Amino acid sequence: MSLISIENVHKHYGDYHALRDINLEVGQGEFFSLLGPSGCGKTTLLRTIAGFEDVSSGQVRIGGASMIGVPANQRPTNMVFQSYAIFPHMSVAENVGFGLRKSSLSGAEKATAVGEALEMVGLNGFGARAAHALSGGQRQRVALARALILKPKVLLLDEPLSALDKKMREQMQSELRRLQRQVGITFILVTHDQEEALIMSDRIAVMFDGKIAQLDPPPQLYTRPANRQVAEFIGVMTFLPGNRRADTLEVAGLGHVTLSPDQIIGAEGDVRVGLRPESMTILFDDMAAEPSNRVAQGTVEDLAYYGDMTMYEVRLAGAPRPVTVSMRNLPGRPVLARGDAARVVWDPAALMAFGPVD
């Protein structure tokens, strides 16, 4: 049985429909993410689970028990806030031990629990520090320790890494993953960063306009997007105009393609043809094209050099706009310049046709 189940949940703020018929289940010990652009309802959904917002209709269950009408302070959830919400007038230990105030533990037992929680997040010996003297990463860890000390059934994380710089964010991503495996608590993460969601989650619900557009593990989300909006949001995808009749696709710059059923999303007619950067290759002298692949002639319009790889914007002959092609910078392989001719190898089985209505 799933730990959290959300059934037909709607949330209205006056005329604004913030959540539209949300249905999802999260399993025990799962790392689950709510992903979407700002204003898509992901934080509202998280707050209905925490008990800070009530639902307009529908059901929220945790461990089988209905949470409707149960206030936040009586739910088996704890939350890490976007601002971390560290109590500025308390020490680190007072912050971490705050949730134990009402517990029946003795003073010594509480101190031990606080020490263990601080150790778990790598803040040994920080207990006596003043909370306002901490760095961003340290505040994040205090917030985690404070939420985990109560051993909640579910830990809710509201954009917990968005305030950190890139290096610190990457470090905390792997640390959060490790921590989640270690404590075995279900984590629900809200993020607008698709890369972060892909790296950390067991499953991801992608949300737009208060609705769940797709709910899948990261690989399915990336390779089998439910619609163009999801495909555009997850990873990089460039689009060329095309026209589809049944399984026959005509693409500007690429010619005729016969599609397999799982390459077809939405209705036929004028479609947008989606291409992932890694599904195409620029043919250098050291390479031979796969026999199933096809080659198109193009010109490099722009490029971004990342060190380990280069992202090329290549305009194929007959195409109205360039496509993005990623190439690894192997030793001995040249980096092309703007205006260079490029032969682009592409796999007809890797493109996706998104219908006008999807």
Place this chain on the structure above:
Amino acid sequence: MLRAYVIVFLLFLYAPILLLPVFAFNSGTVIAFPLDGFTLHWFAELAVTKALHEAVVNSLIIAAVTAVISTALGVAAARAGVRYRFPGKAAALGLIMVPLVLPEIIVAVSLLVVVVQIMGWDLSMGTIIAAHVLICTPFATAILNASFQNLDPSLEEAAVDLGESRSSTFRLITLPLIMPGIIAALLISFTISLDEFIIAFFLSGSEPTLPVYIWSMLRFPRLIPVVMALGTILVVLSVLLLTLAEISRRRGLRRAGVKDKGGFL
């Protein structure tokens, strides 16, 4: 040029006040230069004037009660204004602030009409307190608005999330973090009430406040140096209270780790 302007402006502002202590310590009974000699006689006279002591006690009681009520109302108004959205909010908060710009004489006359003519009550310290609450609440609300705006709403939610009730959250989180604002609001309301004259003059019955008592002393030229001595003490006390309020506000900012965006003073 600017420097000269500032100096003239400050002189204009403070020179009359600086004259108070000069004549308070002058032994002549006429307020004029040249000065006669140094004396503490006027201060000594203050110490034995019983009517004055009663006025001081009245004023202190009125100011203290006014400060507590205004600050409590200010906390409620500021919290509602910063945290909640409700119909008519802008109008309600605007009307709370109106007494800031309303001429006090209007407030005084209309309250006098209401209290005496319509309600038929006797004038008392209670009527002065009610009127002073009216004019002090906007100040308290303005100060506490800033306190609540600096308070991250997630802090209160985090406390609830960790198992506290709404009331214990207010006690453990909200109150300590807005305490500097509360102290500042108390001190400023107290100061405003203490030296308010017009309303107190209209609404005081047989229990004059200190400013009303001072005004009545001015009818006797012999007592003017005594008024000067009293004024000196009041100026020192007022400056002291306002300084305390500002110190308390700055300490609060430091404690919350917020940058100073300019305060009441």
